[in-house]
Amino acid sequence: EAGVTQFPSHSVIEKGQTVTLRCDPISGHDNLYWYRRVMGKEIKFLLHFVKESKQDESGMPNNRFLAERTGGTYSTLKVQPAELEDSGVYFCASSQRGLAIEQFFGPGTRLTVL
């Protein structure tokens, strides 16, 4: 069974540009989460989808970040326009329906904003 995949693995962009990150969860997983880890700091929750609905987006930093999960399958996280402080590793995780214990993480996308 394929795990959680993320694309791209690395992205280097200039301040003011737009970047879209993609996450493909494990097939059949209703829950999808986005997290971010800024260098040297802890992982921070961004948002949680249950199927195509945003269950909790309280961790989204500001309105430059837009997440979607059309059809309840893969998800995208768009940053527009990107700022220097957006640099970090963006992780996606998925879990089975309900309050599943284990979240399965993708390898992350390392975003560098210059």
Place this chain on the structure above:
Amino acid sequence: GQNIDQPTEMTATEGAIVQINCTYQTSGFNGLFWYQQHAGEAPTFLSYNVLDGLEEKGRFSSFLSRSKGYSYLLLKELQMKDSASYLCAVRDSNYQLIWGAGTKLIIKP
């Protein structure tokens, strides 16, 4: 505010035992998790505690004391491949995971 503390780095010897501590202050508690993360890879789930006591899974054990806001991860018979970061996370009242910054474990021969 919400806070999870764990040591930044620990060193241990191959074959030995190491205990990684985690203390937490969160708004609500719905379980404590330990994840392992090798450099450049995805975090992988190790253990889950929601009731006080010790959970054992092979060479790894995790302990929880809710009254003390304290947990530890115990790794026995250390192997070189155990060199990684170990992340403590608590699921709060909103069922969000609040993460510690991680403990980098270095295993020496």
